[in-house]
Amino acid sequence: MKHDRPRAGRTASAWLLIFMLSLPAFLPACSPREAEARRIVLSCDIAGEPFVSAAQTAEITVMWLAGGVYVALDPRTVRWTVEASYVSAKAWARSDRTLLNGLYWGKSAPSLSASENDRSKMEGTPPTGARAFLTDIVGERKVTVKAVTTIGGQTYEATTEVHFGPGPLAAFAGPPHGASTWREAVKACGGTWDVDMSGYYQPQTRLPTEEQLYAVAGRSRYGAAHAAGWRDDAYGSGFFLYWTGKACGDGDDQDVRIISLYDGAVEWYYYLMKDWYHWYPDSADGAPVVVCVP
Known part of the structure; x- marks a missing residue:
């Protein structure tokens, strides 16, 4: 008749598991919950509203969110880039709708009196600081903007979509x-x-x-x-x-x-x-x- 073997005690692997579970919770550098709570957040003041003039300017701000509290960032640490652009206006005549023609950093845009060459890079100096201004003269354009900052030696980044509304080309x-x-x-x-x-x-x-x-x-x-x-x-x-x-x-x-x-x-x-x-x-x-x- 077969009998169960007597339990001589916990195995080495079992003792190791118990030891690991007993370690203090603060040993990891950052728990998943903490990582989620510490991040940068972008916000934009326009969301597809029609132009009220021949151009539309978006103001994008970045804040540091830690433990549910928004904290202002050191403006010297923030870097801005335009990651992507797409124009849906029917009157867009260029072969590539992802080109950046008509989109500029800042609160104003140059006045064009002749066709530009196809432009795949942003003109002007990217802004610094916790606020960025982006001006569009085309309309019906979706732009992906990214902000990057370094806090305590760690890099954080976030993106947001800026939706420019119908402009004069929409006619x-x-x-x-x-x-x-x-x-x-x-x-x-x-x-x-x-x-x-x-x-x-x-x-x-x-x-x-x-x-x-x-x-x-x-x-x-x-x-x-x-x-x-x-x-x-x-x-x-x-x-x-x-x-x-x-x-x-x-x-x-x-x-x-x-x-x-x-x-x-x-x-x-x-x-x-x-x-x-x-x-x-x-x-x-x-x-x-x-x-x-x-």
Whole structure:
């Protein structure tokens, strides 16, 4: 008959386990709960609200959270970077929506009067301190911002997403393209026009107003169209001439308002246009550019 062996005592491994469990709780450098309680926290003062001007500035702050209490950080220890950007605006004309054109450190942005090159790096000096300001002129943009700081010899980092709301580019249905005549521009946008034109804006053309184009022009504004990579005409005038939905005249003779995006000043012109007349007869692409509105 089989009998159980008598228990001679605890094994060596059992005694080791008991010893480890009896060690003081403060021996580890940082318990998981402590690590979770000590961190830096980022906050932002905007969350996708529409622009109230031609640019929008976000203020991002970083605080040290220890034991449920927020503590101000030594500003000399904080470093800021932009980790990623994505533009969802339909009027963005660049091939890469992750480019940083139109995004700047600080409370202001330069005014653009011509298209920038594709920009994959932030311009300007990154801020220092517990607050960072980030200005966007494009709109409908999501930016990932990271703050890094060193406390007691240990490095902490945190990221947050900044959501810039709809800007002046949101007025447009898509990126621009060429059109030889005003009527071709209207047709390209799926619009129509009145036979009798009295010099008023015709919304049914689905061409933009002067004000909508001024809002994305350069100089007195920030030039969101240039940040978004809007094209000049094939002639390369440098004035970035764009059709509006405002025309006057009867029959084939129309005076059509076009706007220069080179600057935001009063630089508009009337031109005599006919269906058979192209802006530059040897190049249809040399005509003013069309951008549609919804």
